Amino acid sequence: MANKVEVKELLEAGVHFGHMTRKWNPNMAPYIYMERNGIHIINLYKTAAKIEEANEALKKISASGRKVLFVATKKQAKDIVAEKAAAVNMPYITERWPGGMLTNFVTIRKAIKKMTAIDKMKKDGTFMTLSKKERLQVDRLRAKLEKNLGSIADMTRLPAALFIVDIKAEHIAVKEAQKLNIPIFAMVDTNSDPREVDFVIPANDDASKSIDKVLSLVTGAIAEGLADRKSEKDDLPAAPAKETAETQE
Incomplete structure (x- = not known):
């Protein structure tokens, strides 16, 4: 089981701050806790549960030896995504999305x-x-x-999944993944449509602290999956030596 996500840590990182209420997408209503000063506040208990759900799936993907492609071209997310994805040896796109990438x-x-x-x-x-x-x-x-x-x-081959920061900004990547039935994991803010995504993480996708926190948690789960894969490989018995003609008789 992937590590439990602490709501307090998400709160400290400002993951709960959504967009202005007039910019909201009504499909995000189930994930909104309240409105404060014209801004929607995300329900962090739901965010924590969704991160744990995503982490279980990401852990399985990395344990199977497949790749998760991370996508974030917006300024405040680029460096964080590049650092976190590289740390777990996963591919990433932080410059312009090349059309037809998938x-x-x-x-x-x-x-x-x-x-x-x-x-x-x-x-x-x-x-x-x-x-x-x-x-x-x-x-x-x-x-x-x-x-x-x-x-x-x-x-060398198509990724098993995409992890996207800001599905509005990366709408081309979203469309390509949907076309090929590649599962999408994403940080989804209150101005986006969660129906576009397979694994929704309702979260502030604009602040670097929030992005850093969520990325640390999901790449941590990927690292666990990679460690499990390595230990399984290490535990495999050595291939038996070929039987000689004498032992066969």
């Missing part, structure tokens, strides 16, 4: 292979046989590819 994954993989090919050129010396102008162009292309796709370079 629905046209083959093309994205080709772009990643291009990056690998450039690295190989640099290692085997081919790069230095190019003219100065060509080297400059190749370097620029490599830098661009690294910026947009470097964080998913090891993602």
